[in-house]
Amino acid sequence: MSASLSASEITRLQSALRRLLGSPELTVNPAPRAGMSVELAVKGEVIGTIHRDDEDGDVSYAVNMVVLEEDLPRS
DSSP, X not given: OEEOOOHHHHHXXXXXXXXXXXXXXXXXXXXXXXXXXXXXXXXXEEEEEEEEEEEXXXXXXXXXXXXXXXXXXXX
């Protein structure tokens, strides 16, 4: 079951993802509206969403990233 992220969780998650992915320009933005997922962005461009799962007391975060074909380099 997906749950919303607190401001503290967003800050901690952003720090962890910046470190893990090596990108200081990565940001985790609060959900734009209630009931929506938080957004993962790089240089202000939203590249995906993050969902929080709290099953049986075990909390995990799932990142769903989208890459548009138009953003891929030409072969």
